[in-house]
Each structure stands twice: as C-alpha cells, then as structure tokens.
Amino acid sequence: MHSLNRQEIIDWLKNENSRELDDLFFAADATRRKHVGDEVHLRGLVEISSYCRSACTYCGLHAGNKKAIRYRMNSEQILKCAIQAERLGYGSVVLQSGEDPQFDMKSMEQLIRSIKRETTCAITLSLGERSPEEWARWRDAGADRYLLRFETSDPFLFEAIHPDALRNIPSRVDQLPVLRQLGYQVGSGVMIGFPGQTFETLADDLLLFQDLDLDMIGVGPFLIHPETAFGTGWVPREIDPTNQVESSVDMACKVIALARLLRPDAHIPSTTALATLGGVDGRIRGLKSGANVIMPNLTPTDLRGDYAIYPGKNVSFETAQVCRMELFDMLKSIGRVPGKGPGHRKRSQAPTNPSFTPKT
Numbered sequence: 312m313h314s315l316n317r318q319e320i321i322d323w324l325k326n327e328n329s330r331e332l333d334d335l336f337f338a339a340d341a342t343r344r345k346h347v348g349d350e351v352h353l354r355g356l357v358e359i360s361s362y363c364r365s366a367c368t369y370c371g372l373h374a375g376n377k378k379a380i381r382y383r384m385n386s387e388q389i390l391k392c393a394i395q396a397e398r399l400g401y402g403s404v405v406l407q408s409g410e411d412p413q414f415d416m417k418s419m420e421q422l423i424r425s426i427k428r429e430t431t432c433a434i435t436l437s438l439g440e441r442s443p444e445e446w447a448r449w450r451d452a453g454a455d456r457y458l459l460r461f462e463t464s465d466p467f468l469f470e471a472i473h474p475d476a477l478r479n480i481p482s483r484v485d486q487l488p489v490l491r492q493l494g495y496q497v498g499s500g501v502m503i504g505f506p507g508q509t510f511e512t513l514a515d516d517l518l519l520f521q522d523l524d525l526d527m528i529g530v531g532p533f534l535i536h537p538e539t540a541f542g543t544g545w546v547p548r549e550i551d552p553t554n555q556v557e558s559s560v561d562m563a564c565k566v567i568a569l570a571r572l573l574r575p576d577a578h579i580p581s582t583t584a585l586a587t588l589g590g591v592d593g594r595i596r597g598l599k600s601g602a603n604v605i606m607p608n609l610t611p612t613d614l615r616g617d618y619a620i621y622p623g624k625n626v627s628f629e630t631a632q633v634c635r636m637e638l639f640d641m642l643k644s645i646g647r648v649p650g651k652g653p654g655h656r657k658r659s660q661a662p663t664n665p666s667f668t669p670k671t
C-alpha cells in the first residue's frame with residue numbers, strides 16, 4: 312500500500328488501458344462506499360442570475376458577450392424554488408450566478424434569512440469572487456457552504472483564462488482559506504481539458520484538492536462556447552498535443568476517481584457538464600467512479616436556457632417533478648439511494664493517503 316504520488320497521478324491520467332482503468336474506477340467506488348456510503352445527496356440548483364462582471368475566457372456569461380441573454384430572478388422567485396427543493400426532498404439548495412453585484416451584501420443576506428426561515432434546506436452559495444465582508448455577512452445569515460472552483464492551480468494559466476485575476480485580489484486558491492475560516496464548508500474544483508491544461512497541471516490540481524482538505528470537489532469536462540476567447544481559437548499558451556488533457560467522459564471519470572482516492576470523505580458531484588457531454592450514461596459513470604452528489608436543476612424552465620455557461624447545458628426542460636422521478640429511478644437502477652437531510656460532510660478522519668496500490 313502506498314499513497315498516490317504526482318507521477319502516479321500523471322500515469323493514471325495518461326492511461327488508456329481499459330482493464331487497468333476499470334481497476335481504478337472500482338477502487339474509487341469501493342472507497343466511496345466505505346467512507347460516504349450509498350447515499351447520493353441531491354442539491355437543488357437555482358441559477359439566480361446570468362449577469363456577470365467578469366471576463367473569464369471559458370464562460371459564455373462573461374461580461375463582454377453581447378449575445379448572452381441576461382436575467383435576474385427576484386427574491387420571491389428564488390424563495391419559491393427553495394421551497395420546491397424542500398418539497399422534492401432535496402436537503403440543500405445551491406444558489407449560483409455570474410458575478411452579479413446587484414445581489415449585494417444586504418439583498419443576499421435577506422434572501423438567505425428568508426430561505427432559512429421558510430425551509431430546512433442547507434444553503435450553498437456559488438456567486439463567484441465576493442468580498443470577505445459579504446462572505447462573512449452571508450455566513451452569519453445562515454449560508455452553510457460556498458463553491459468557488461480555482462479552475463487551475465497553475466498561476467500563469469489562471470491569470471490567462473481569468474483576466475480579472477489581474478485586479479489586485481488574491482487568487483482563488485488564496486481565497487478559499489478565508490471561506491474556511493468563516494465556517495463555510497468549502498468546495499472547489501477545476502474544468503477538465505481546456506486548451507493549455509497539461510497532465511502535470513491537472514495532477515497538481517488533484518494534489519491541491521488533497522492539501523486544501525476540501526469538503527466538496529467539483530470537476531467536469533470543459534465544453535467550448537463559441538462566444539468566448541476559447542471559442543475564437545485563442546489559446547493561453549502553445550499547445551503540445553502530446554501533453555494536452557482531453558475533454559472527455561473518460562478523462563472526467565478518471566479525475567473523479569483520483570479525487571475520491573485522494574479525499575475519501577469529500578462530497579463529489581457527478582456534474583451537469585459530465586451529463587451534458589455523456590448523457591445519462593455519463594452521469595451514471597461519474598456516480599460509479601467515486602461521485603456521491605447530484606445537483607438537479609430547479610431554475611424555472613423559461614430561464615434555464617439563458618444560463619448558458621457552455622452550449623448544450625440544461626438541455627432538459629423537464630419540470631423539476633419529472634426530473635426527480637427520473638433521477639430516483641436511475642439511482643435505484645444502480646443500487647444507490649437518495650440522501651436524506653442536508654447532507655453535510657462528515658469528516659471520517661480518513662487517512663489523507665489513499666490505500667490504493669496502482670497496478671501500472
């Protein structure tokens with residue numbers, strides 16, 4: 312038994328031998344069962360605004376995209392979605408948006424308080440980079456978790472794909488401890504396979520998940536949006552085709568599996584991006600490779616298509632009720648059960664070194 316070191320992680324990311332990869336997925340699935348069980352936690356996702364002040368080169372909602380359709384839900388609409396989340400038996404609601412200053416410190420605080428008053432849902436926020444004062448106030452108002460993907464641990468790449476990093480604020484990696492200190496359960500993660508991402512940087516991202524002791528780890532394939540810098544063919548650095556991570560279901564599942572082995576008791580979603588690329592099968596493969604969370608979409612159906620961070624997202628315009636039925640059937644078919652209650656991370660005092668001996 313020994314821990315996964317950087318080179319072993321790189322070897323797994325490059326491995327294309329399906330029998331060996333089955334061993335990896337099997338080991339990750341067993342680790343998932345042992346540390347977090349068969350429950351799949353359901354977090355109702357409400358995409359509360361498509362306005363964004365940022366200029367990220369990967370995201371269809373970046374401020375410069377004149378073709379993006381912008382909407383902002385009001386507090387009443389959002390509260391209705393949270394009540395629906397509770398009725399559907401989802402223990403959490405995730406409020407996600409572009410970086411929209413209109414949801415300011417006070418309005419978010421009031422919204423969080425009203426959701427906490429009217430429901431028993433845990434609240435996850437995913438509102439991008441906001442000030443420590445805002446984060447503190449929202450935490451005091453009752454927000455439980457914060458998702459802020461660091462997107463890549465390579466500082467050069469991060470500044471290139473996230474030009475706002477040049478605003479004099481700490482990198483996302485450095486902002487995560489602030490959230491942790493405020494008492495949030497902290498989630499982060501990366502996109503898989505954007506141009507310029509190498510096997511080495513992705514291995515470093517995985518090791519950082521371990522070092523940061525994240526409560527939640529969200530990873531999904533990169534999907535190119537035509538109205539972004541990436542969509543026009545821009546690349547952050549010269550691409551070496553032999554060392555470019557591909558955006559695929561297989562690669563996403565490898566990263567999920569490695570994340571599970573490195574952080575046995577974290578919450579890891581089988582993401583919407585994975586389901587967009589691989590359909591229901593993609594979602595199931597994520598769940599069988601170490602994932603234990605799904606974020607069903609509760610955004611009103613007439614707005615969903617406009618939260619277009621990448622194309623093809625939210626392809627399902629089924630009502631929340633229909634989605635829930637399909638989801639529960641799917642979970643049953645793979646021997647998993649819907650999680651009950653808020654589904655907070657329980658730290659299992661798991662060893663930080665995975666007990667998995669790679670066969671390669």
Ligand code: SAH
Binds near residue numbers: 407408458462534
């Ligand atoms: N404004 C918030 C929420 C952004 S959307 C924030 O910046 O944190 C949530 C995540 O979707 C992002 O962190 C990013 O990792 C992912 N994402 C954005 N554009 C994407 C794309 N084109 N393909 C795949 N994932 C993407």
